[in-house]
Amino acid sequence: MKKIVLYFAIVILVLFVVAYFIFNEKLPTGGNPEKADLMAQKMQVALNKSAWDSTSVISWTHKGVHHIVWDKKNEMVQVKWDKNDVFLNLKEWNKGKAFSEGKEITDAQLDVLRGKAWAIFCNDSFWLIAPYKVFDEGVTRKIVKTDNNEEALLVSYASGGVTPGDSYLWFLDKSGVPKSYKLWVKILPIGGIEATWDNWTKTKTGANIATSHKLGPMTITVENLKTGMNLQEAEVKTDLFDIIK
Known part of the structure; x- marks a missing residue:
């Protein structure tokens, strides 16, 4: 049995190395930041x-597994997944609360769940609104310049989220979408994967929000999308965040 496991481990490693050399792309350098700003503004x-x-x-x-409510105006977030329900106060971290199977968590697991909820929120909200974040601090x-002699927009993040240093090369249609x-x-261990x-x-x-992304064999979906100028307009309970104010 150990030999079989070792064999499959070696096969997987070889396949990964082959895939890396075939598909991995180096991060392009780019230039002309003034023109890039115009493209981003478009x-x-x-x-x-x-x-x-x-x-x-x-x-x-x-993706059908994380349920998020984001009160942008008041900087509060609810993240639900599995049996967990976490409330984050982005202005006052210590006010955040977590529940598992309906019971409040007050021990060391509280910070674990708050950290996990923050990571989920950063990732999922980026897939939701990344185009709106190209002028972030x-x-x-x-x-x-692409191989087809077209122009693409390279956006690099020096800070923010949980993985500062990430870069994205945007391809836009003629209208800027x-x-x-x-x-x-x-x-992701391989650079240049396209979504x-x-x-x-x-x-x-x-x-305007894109509600579907294809990333290799995976499809990332955005469902039950609702917005509003307040909680009620977004069909959210108006007292949802009272416990962390």
């Missing part, structure tokens, strides 16, 4: 960033 206009900025509350389900923008991007991120941005949906507040 994307913002195409997606109606002003509508996103004025959106106070958004809720959604990520610490972000650089450059133009990259994202079609896909390539990723150079710490959680699509599909099924664009105009929300109640006017912001």
Whole structure:
């Protein structure tokens, strides 16, 4: 049995090495930041960033497993997964609370669950609104010439989230709407993997959100998407975050 396990481990390692050398791409350097800013601004206009900025509350389900309510205006987040229900106060971390199977967690596991909820929120919200984050603090923008002699927008994050240093190469249509991007991120061992941005949906507040992404064999979905200028408009209980205020 040990020999069989070792054999499969070696096979998997060999396949990974082969895949790495075939598919791994080096991060392009890019240039012309002034033109890149114009390209990024065109994307913002195409997606109606002003509508996103004025959106106070958004809720959604990520890949059918994470359920998130984000009160942008008051900087509070609810993240539900498995048997866990965690409330984060982004202004006052210690006010965050966690529940598992309906029981409040008050021991050392509380920080574990809050940390996990924060990581889920950072990842899932990025898949939701990454195009709106290209002018965040610490972000650089450059133009990259593709093999087809087209221009793509390279966006690199020096800070923010849980994996600062990640970079994304955006491919836009003629109107400025994202079609896909390539990723150079710490959680993926192979650089340059491409993910699509599909099924664009105009929300109640006017912001445009892509509700489907294809990343290799995996499909990342956004479901139960709701927005509003307050909790009630987003069909969320108005007292949802009272416990962490």
